[in-house]
Amino acid sequence: EPEVTQTPSHQVTQMGQEVILRCVPISNHLYFYWYRQILGQKVEFLVSFYNNEISEKSEIFDDQFSVERPDGSNFTLKIRSTKLEDSAMYFCASRQGAPGETQYFGPGTRLLVL
Amino acid sequence: GNSVTQMEGPVTLSEEAFLTINCTYTATGYPSLFWYVQYPGEGLQLLLKATKADDKGSNKGFEATYRKETTSFHLEKGSVQVSDSAVYFCALIHTDKLIFGTGTRLQVFP
Numbered sequence A: 001e002p003e004v005t006q007t008p009s010h011q012v013t014q015m016g017q018e019v020i021l022r023c024v025p026i027s028n029h030l031y032f033y034w035y036r037q038i039l040g041q042k043v044e045f046l047v048s049f050y051n052n053e054i055s056e057k058s059e060i061f062d063d064q065f066s067v068e069r070p071d072g073s074n075f076t077l078k079i080r081s082t083k084l085e086d087s088a089m090y091f092c093a094s095r096q097g098a099p100g101e102t103q104y105f106g107p108g109t110r111l112l113v114l
Numbered sequence B: 001g002n003s004v005t006q007m008e009g010p011v012t013l014s015e016e017a018f019l020t021i022n023c024t025y026t027a028t029g030y031p032s033l034f035w036y037v038q039y040p041g042e043g044l045q046l047l048l049k050a051t052k053a054d055d056k057g058s059n060k061g062f063e064a065t066y067r068k069e070t071t072s073f074h075l076e077k078g079s080v081q082v083s084d085s086a087v088y089f090c091a092l093i094h095t096d097k098l099i100f101g102t103g104t105r106l107q108v109f110p
Helices: none
Strands: A005-007 A010-013 A019-024 A031-037 A043-050 A053-057 A065-068 A075-079 A088-095 A109-113 B003-006 B011-014 B019-021 B023-026 B033-038 B044-050 B056-059 B062-065 B075-077 B086-094 B097-100 B104-109
Touching (some): A019 A109, A043 A065, A043 A075, A043 B097, A075 A088, B003 B097, B019 B104, B033 B062
Parallel strands (some): A010 A109
Antiparallel strands (some): A031 A043, B003 B023, B062 B075, B086 B097
16 A cells, blocks of 8 residues: 655754755655644644645744655655754655545654754 | 644553543534544554544544534544554644644553
């Protein structure tokens, strides 16, 4: 069964460093998302992406964040200058077509900023 | 605004016990509702969903009914197994983004 994959599974970085989190969505999916979950808190929406453009972004998704689909398979989240409060589990998700269809999630990347 | 409220965990049960995890929502309109499950060390998996009032979603013995009158989507299972131990998230969809509850950890003991 097709699935969303994410790399790395864990990343430790120093405050101020740039990180890139990678996702490979399901191959025939057209809509892509990033969510995050700070330890002990809710899963929160960050950004949605369709047709090589951001569709919607949350207040969390400030200028330090960017997303890109550099080729036909990868979908990346970049944090330019990490802060301690960026430590969280980051989930990528994708869905196929019509609004309201199921979003399929990857296993997540646990980011720790020291 | 749109939000989801779940019961606090952890919920601790013996194998074969009956499970209820409460979920209520606040929303404009009638959004689709979801239960996702996160097994230890894994990502979020869709467990079941319901797209309109009175719909019942079901999967793997779990059920939830979309109740418009009580704005609820409680998760139930008649007989839990140790393998059901996981974190369960209730969610609604709003303008193509999922809004999650805080999650409820279920621990099932033999």
